[in-house]
Amino acid sequence: xxxxxxxxxxxxxxxxxxxxxxxxxxxxxxxxxxxxxxxxxxxxxxxxxxxxxxxxxxxxxxxxxxxxxxxxxxxxxxxxxxxxxxxxxxxxxxxxxxxxxxxxxxxxxxxxxxxxxxxxxxxxxxxxxxxxxxxxxxxxxxxxxxxxxxxxxxxxxxxxxxxxxxxxxxxxxxxxxxxxxxxxxxxxxxxxxxxxxxxxxxxxxxxxxxxxxxxxxxxxxxxxxxxxxxxxxxxxxxxx
Amino acid sequence: xxxxxxxxxxxxxxxxxxxxxxxxxxxxxxxxxxxxxxxxxxxxxxxxxxxxxxxxxxxxxxxxxxxxxxxxxxxxxxxxxxxxxxxxxxxxxxxxxxxxxxxxxxxxxxxxxxxxxxxxxxxxxxxxxxxxxxxxxxxxxxxxxxxxxxxxxxxxxxxxxxxxxxxxxxxxxxxxxxxxxxxxxxxxxxxxxxxxxxxxxxxxxxxxxxxxxxxxxxxxxxxxxxxxxxxxxxxxxxxxxxxxxxxxxxxxxxxxxxxxxxxxxxxxxxxxxxxxxxxxxxxxxxxxxxxxxxxxxxxxxxxxxxxxxxxxxxxxxx
Numbered sequence: 001x002x003x004x005x006x007x008x009x010x011x012x013x014x015x016x017x018x019x020x021x022x023x024x025x026x027x028x029x030x031x032x033x034x035x036x037x038x039x040x041x042x043x044x045x046x047x048x049x050x051x052x053x054x055x056x057x058x059x060x061x062x063x064x065x066x067x068x069x070x071x072x073x074x075x076x077x078x079x080x081x082x083x084x085x086x087x088x089x090x091x092x093x094x095x096x097x098x099x100x101x102x103x104x105x106x107x108x109x110x111x112x113x114x115x116x117x118x119x120x121x122x123x124x125x126x127x128x129x130x131x132x133x134x135x136x137x138x139x140x141x142x143x144x145x146x147x148x149x150x151x152x153x154x155x156x157x158x159x160x161x162x163x164x165x166x167x168x169x170x171x172x173x174x175x176x177x178x179x180x181x182x183x184x185x186x187x188x189x190x191x192x193x194x195x196x197x198x199x200x201x202x203x204x205x206x207x208x209x210x211x212x213x214x215x216x217x218x219x220x221x222x223x224x225x226x227x228x229x230x231x232x233x234x235x236x237x238x239x240x
Numbered sequence: 241x242x243x244x245x246x247x248x249x250x251x252x253x254x255x256x257x258x259x260x261x262x263x264x265x266x267x268x269x270x271x272x273x274x275x276x277x278x279x280x281x282x283x284x285x286x287x288x289x290x291x292x293x294x295x296x297x298x299x300x301x302x303x304x305x306x307x308x309x310x311x312x313x314x315x316x317x318x319x320x321x322x323x324x325x326x327x328x329x330x331x332x333x334x335x336x337x338x339x340x341x342x343x344x345x346x347x348x349x350x351x352x353x354x355x356x357x358x359x360x361x362x363x364x365x366x367x368x369x370x371x372x373x374x375x376x377x378x379x380x381x382x383x384x385x386x387x388x389x390x391x392x393x394x395x396x397x398x399x400x401x402x403x404x405x406x407x408x409x410x411x412x413x414x415x416x417x418x419x420x421x422x423x424x425x426x427x428x429x430x431x432x433x434x435x436x437x438x439x440x441x442x443x444x445x446x447x448x449x450x451x452x453x454x455x456x457x458x459x460x461x462x463x464x465x466x467x468x469x470x471x472x473x474x475x476x477x478x479x480x481x482x483x484x485x486x487x488x489x490x491x492x493x494x495x496x497x498x499x500x501x502x503x504x505x506x507x508x509x510x511x512x513x514x515x516x517x518x519x520x521x522x523x524x525x526x527x528x529x530x531x532x533x534x535x536x537x538x539x540x541x542x543x544x545x546x547x548x549x550x551x552x553x554x555x556x557x558x
Binding site: 002003006007009010013014078080082083084085086087089090234 | 300301303304326330335339340349352407
């Protein structure tokens with residue numbers, strides 16, 4: 001556990017800590033857009049709309065892509081991976097440290113953006129009482145965000161192991177995530193309208209569907225993480 | 241348990257038996273059998289692509305052997321690779337430094353990996369960087385450093401956790417001569433001070449001759465010979481003379497190359513280094529040079545070098 005934390009500390013230091021203002025530019029831009037500009041444009045709906053939970057659960061997935069690709073493909077590209085593998089760290093500590101760093105980064109930036117958005121909307125669009133995200137929305141954001149981030153981190157590991165460069169890993173991962181997100185939406189559009197209208201579930205069914213979807217996603221995550229654990233082995237990394 | 245611990249402590253630093261590694265159709269290492277005692281600098285000498293880096297990767301458990309076995313510090317590379325890595329340090333083909341971090345943070349990071357306490361880590365970093373004249377530059381980003389400085393820092397990283405064994409893969413490769421000499425001196429001083437066993441790969445013969453107590457020559461994945469440098473030098477059978485003088489011309493070099501008593505000839509400044517077929521050929525060679533107008537100052541016998549042995553071993557295989 002301590003080893004994985006040490007690896008995560010290294011990733012964060014490399015990503016942001018030691019690059020001065022440049023390291024923080026991406027984060028600040030993200031917070032500016034998702035924490036100030038979009039909330040002020042959308043007003044109270046940014047907090048009260050039930051859709052916001054689903055929308056925000058996607059954000060960590062995109063944030064993970066850049067960090068995880070750099071953590072593995074970047075480390076190989078910069079010729080530091082082999083030295084790291086020659087250390088006393090276990091394969092799992094390295095893998096989970098890198099995944100944890102990416103997920104932690106995405107989670108932190110998302111949480112800060114949500115909080116800044118909450119403050120911005122409450123300051124500009126005061127409607128008497130304090131506006132807060134609803135509990136179901138927070139639950140969907142947390143569960144969806146974590147499941148999505150873990151999934152992308154594990155898929156990112158698998159793609160980065162095969163990618164020649166960071167750019168290639170980021171492009172492939174970005175493309176794969178877009179395809180995964182857009183494919184269900186496109187599929188729904190292709191379904192007959194009469195068939196869709198017959199499927200109007202009530203709120204109880206929505207909860208059931210949500211639980212089933214989360215359980216299925218968790219199973220999928222477990223499978224992809226297990227695959228990444230199998231693939232991320234010293235002998236394989238060097239021989240490949 | 242005590243017997244097992246004693247075995248680990250008294251075993252050779254490295255022992256391999258028929259160690260081989262195949263990459264598809266290419267045999268990178270072919271039946272390496274070797275025993276390296278503790279506490280020495282062992283030089284693993286060979287041209288590029290001869291299997292040196294593969295050997296280090298196999299010994300560190302970063303690659304699996306196709307056949308054969310290896311023990312490092314008494315631990316099997318197949319089953320106890322983690323124990324080997326815990327007790328070893330490594331400077332591999334690339335120095336592996338994080339260029340976005342400063343020098344001290346690069347070492348601190350690896351100190352954390354080895355779970356050295358914060359106070360010990362700081363003291364050790366200061367000690368190593370001071371010995372390598374890098375302490376004043378500890379807060380600088382490594383990205384702006386010269387290759388020589390990076391190699392020094394990587395050596396400090398390899399020694400940080402006081403390992404029993406250090407693998408150094410061509411530590412002076414790509415350095416200018418002055419930086420290489422400095423690094424070699426630092427390396428020699430530090431390893432002697434730390435009492436560590438060093439497995440050093442190089443294709444620099446002078447480096448091996450200067451640093452190593454024992455040298456193994458590898459070519460095309462096969463170990464050709466293992467011996468102390470002095471013993472290897474004695475294996476050189478070609479008589480060599482060094483002729484110092486002035487007025488050397490290209491015509492004279494052509495004459496030397498065509499001379500039936502000369503194996504090879506090369507000029508190094510004012511010194512002509514000539515390998516002869518027989519020691520008795522020296523008089524005819526000198527006479528021929530003088531007749532062409534060469535101003536002779538000194539003629540002296542020269543001992544064969546490790547280079548001669550290395551070339552003769554490689555040539556013998558061809």
